[in-house]
Amino acid sequence: MSTTVLSKNLKADHQRTKQAITKHHQAEEELDRVTQECYDAYEQARRTYEQDIQAAKNKLAQAENKIAQDIWEAMVSKESATENATNQLMLIKQSIVNNYPFLDDLGIKIDMPQLQL
Numbered sequence: 113m114s115t116t117v118l119s120k121n122l123k124a125d126h127q128r129t130k131q132a133i134t135k136h137h138q139a140e141e142e143l144d145r146v147t148q149e150c151y152d153a154y155e156q157a158r159r160t161y162e163q164d165i166q167a168a169k170n171k172l173a174q175a176e177n178k179i180a181q182d183i184w185e186a187m188v189s190k191e192s193a194t195e196n197a198t199n200q201l202m203l204i205k206q207s208i209v210n211n212y213p214f215l216d217d218l219g220i221k222i223d224m225p226q227l228q229l
Contacts, residue, residue, distance in 0.1 A: 205222050215222065
């Protein structure tokens, strides 16, 4: 083979090698870009997940506070209702004692306990 053919083959091989190296660098750059996109998507998903978890925790805390407040209000309302009913009963008993004083003479006692709330 002549040196001219060898030189041409060498130049062609060199050109193919340069093209292969260029394609390799492009592939590395593409891989880096895709890797960064994946990492960015992962980070966004992680942040969204953490925000969703925090939002759920906040909603749970709000629900717990609302339930505690509802229980407290129900207890206060129950105490108030019990006090009102007891006062009404005392008024009825007092009215009976006042309107029918002879009941004591008949041996009928109307118990008038002190309120203890």
